Amino acid sequence: MPKIIFRLFLSFVVFVSIFILIQRYLTPNSFGEYGHYRASAIDDNMLSVPFYKGEEECASCHQEVYDLKSADIHSGIRCESCHMPKIAASKDCKINPPKVEGSLNFCGQCHAINAGRLKKGVPTLNFKDHKGDQNCIECHNAHAPWELKE
Amino acid sequence: MGTERIVNKRRKFFQTSAALLGGTLLYSIIKPFEAIAQTEEEPTIDDKNLPLWGMGVDIESCIGCGKCAEACKIENKVPEEPFYFRTWVEQYTVKNDGEVKIESPNGGIGGLKQSVPDEDIFKSFMVPKLCNHCTKAPCVQACPVGATFISPDGVVLVDETYCIGCSYCIQACPYGARFMNPVTKVADKCTFCYHRITKGLEPACVEVCPTNARVFGDLRDKKGDLVKFLQDNPTQVLKPHLNTHSRVFYNGLSSEVK
Numbered sequence: 001m002p003k004i005i006f007r008l009f010l011s012f013v014v015f016v017s018i019f020i021l022i023q024r025y026l027t028p029n030s031f032g033e034y035g036h037y038r039a040s041a042i043d044d045n046m047l048s049v050p051f052y053k054g055e056e057e058c059a060s061c062h063q064e065v066y067d068l069k070s071a072d073i074h075s076g077i078r079c080e081s082c083h084m085p086k087i088a089a090s091k092d093c094k095i096n097p098p099k100v101e102g103s104l105n106f107c108g109q110c111h112a113i114n115a116g117r118l119k120k121g122v123p124t125l126n127f128k129d130h131k132g133d134q135n136c137i138e139c140h141n142a143h144a145p146w147e148l149k150e
Numbered sequence: 151m152g153t154e155r156i157v158n159k160r161r162k163f164f165q166t167s168a169a170l171l172g173g174t175l176l177y178s179i180i181k182p183f184e185a186i187a188q189t190e191e192e193p194t195i196d197d198k199n200l201p202l203w204g205m206g207v208d209i210e211s212c213i214g215c216g217k218c219a220e221a222c223k224i225e226n227k228v229p230e231e232p233f234y235f236r237t238w239v240e241q242y243t244v245k246n247d248g249e250v251k252i253e254s255p256n257g258g259i260g261g262l263k264q265s266v267p268d269e270d271i272f273k274s275f276m277v278p279k280l281c282n283h284c285t286k287a288p289c290v291q292a293c294p295v296g297a298t299f300i301s302p303d304g305v306v307l308v309d310e311t312y313c314i315g316c317s318y319c320i321q322a323c324p325y326g327a328r329f330m331n332p333v334t335k336v337a338d339k340c341t342f343c344y345h346r347i348t349k350g351l352e353p354a355c356v357e358v359c360p361t362n363a364r365v366f367g368d369l370r371d372k373k374g375d376l377v378k379f380l381q382d383n384p385t386q387v388l389k390p391h392l393n394t395h396s397r398v399f400y401n402g403l404s405s406e407v408k
Contacts, residue, residue, distance in 0.1 A: 017171045028312070037299035041309035045301075045344040051225045052346075052357050077360040081217050084224060084358075109215040109261030110360060116241050116262065116274035117213045122361065 051085045054078075065143055072144035082106075082142070102137030195285065195304050201368040202304040203342055204397035205356075206379040207278050209404075211363035214239050214276035216258035218355035218364065223259070225343060225354035232256040234329050236340040237280035237355050242406055244272045250406045277407055278364065280355070281306060281327040281340035282388060282396030289339075292322035298337065304369075304397060305342050313337055324392050342366070369397065 033039035058079040059066040069075060083098035100106060104127050110117075113124045131139070141147045195202070222228065222237045232255075239258030243251040243266045251266060262276065283306050290298050290306065297313035300306050313336035320328045320337060331338035343353035347366070351357070356366040367376030379385075385399035388407065400407075 013175065014171060017175050021174060031296070034302060035299060036296040038296070038309050038312055041297075041299070041307065041312065042301050044310065045307050045341055046348045048226075048345045050343075050346050050349065050351060050354075052221065052351075052354050054351065054357070076362060078357060080221075081358040081360050084220065086224075105260070109217070110213055112261060112263065114214065114241075114262060114264040114274070115243065115266070115268060115271045116264070116276045120211060120213050120361065122213050 052080050053085070054080075058083075068141075069143040072146065074143060074145060100142070101135075102142055103135055104133070107136040107142075195300055195302060197302060198370065200303045200370075202370050202397070203347060204283070204304070204367065204369045204376055204399065205280070205342070205353075206365035206367075206376055206383075206385065206399045206401065208363045208365070208379075208383070209275055209277055209400055209402040211361045212239065212276040212278055213361055213363075214241055214258055214262035215360060216256075216261055217358045217360060218278060219257040220259045221354040221358040222340070225346075226341075228338070229332055231332075232259075234331065234338070236327075236338070237278065240277045240279060241274065242277060242404070243274040244404075244406060245270050246272050248272075252408070273404075275402070275404065277400075277403075278355075279325065279327070280398060281323075281342075282325050282394065282398040283340075283342065285395035285397065286393065288322040288324060288392075288394065289319035289328060292318040294318065301344075305344055305347075306339070307341055307344060308337050308339060310334055310336050324389055324394065325396075 028038045028040075030039035031037070034042075055066065055078050062079075066079070069077075069079075080098075082100050085093070085098055086096045108127065110122055111124055113126055117124050127133075127136075136142070139148050141149060216239055219235060219238045222235070223230065226236055228234050228236055235257040237257075238254050239262060240252055240254040241258075241262045241264075243253075243264075245251065245266060253262075253265060255262070258276075264274070266274075283300075283304065285300070285304070287298075287300060287306050290300060293299075294316065295312060295314055297309045298306065298319055299309070315330065315336050317330060317337070320330060323339075328337055328339045330336070343351070343355075346353055352366050353364075356364045365375050365379040367374040367379075369376060371377060379401070380399060383401035385401050386403045387394075387396045387399060388403075
């Protein structure tokens with residue numbers, strides 16, 4: 001083999017090897033284990049802590065309210081639909097209680113009149129005609145809406 | 151003498167480096183084959199032993215209260231600005247003259263409000279939207295670095311540490327389900343609350359839905375809620391002509407929905 005061809009071949013081999021070395025160094029460990037992605041990214045996606053605890057967690061302290069709600073028309077709605085958690089699940093909800101105002105705007109999210117909300121089993125009404133600006137929870141118990149307060 | 155020692159040294163240097171390079175090359179040639187041999191045994195989306203997650207959305211039940219969009223933002227720490235949503239609710243209003251009005255102020259958070267007077271409305275309905283978790287996902291094909299992928303249990307996920315923020319996936323998604331997260335500076339999207347479903351919980355949007363308009367479950371669980379939902383209702387997917395084979399199924403989908 002002429003010397004020049006050999007040198008050309010040698011430099012080709014050297015460059016390819018260096019490329020492969022760098023590529024190996026830069027590619028994350030679990031890349032390509034399951035497919036064209038980093039397999040440990042699946043675990044990364046599992047990491048965050050759930051904010052929403054679920055009803056059982058709420059009922060463990062507030063059994064009475066939970067029973068009241070379960071017996072009435074709002075039974076299908078879970079606690080955290082209205083009581084949006086403000087803190088991570090690992091903490092006590094006494095620190096930052098998820099209070100609800102029970103204002104017209106709040107109840108109106110479901111019960112205000114909207115043409116797209118008709119015939120879906122959710123009563124809608126014009127609050128102005130009903131009781132003016134009075135807040136819903138002044139008469140209705142939010143956990144059992146048909147138990148009117150006196 | 152001195153020159154001979156230098157020549158010997160040089161010769162030795164060349165020999166060692168050639169041996170090193172040869173060894174690396176040989177190793178590199180063998181290694182990929184090992185990886186291929188391993189992949190065949192690893193779980194894929196076709197693995198019958200793993201769950202295959204999907205969601206059913208009942209348009210006939212959705213009242214547009216926006217609780218799902220709000221819960222999603224809290225659960226997944228999505229920025230509060232009204233441009234960033236992993237899930238949102240749209241109100242479609244078909245007017246008497248045939249014009250279709252689509253609106254989603256703040257993603258529906260705080261409840262959707264009727265903006266068209268009653269007498270002009272032919273029909274109106276709410277459509278919750280989210281990532282459709284396509285089996286043939288355009289976003290996954292578009293990603294140049296492999297930072298978005300379909301997990302073995304059928305959820306399209308983003309690798310936040312590997313994403314380079316090029317936005318190709320955002321353009322590729324036919325459902326507009328992706329956005330650039332201004333905090334992490336990488337692509338963000340619905341993960342079916344992957345951190346919740348792998349712990350046996352439901353996604354946050356399903357958890358808070360007051361009318362059970364969203365059904366989440368395993369498509370391989372023949373007795374599960376989702377399979378029952380699909381059996382009970384004539385469902386459709388969004389944009390079926392794009393052949394994305396998505397796994398979010400809508401009941402009561404009108405032809406106006408884009």
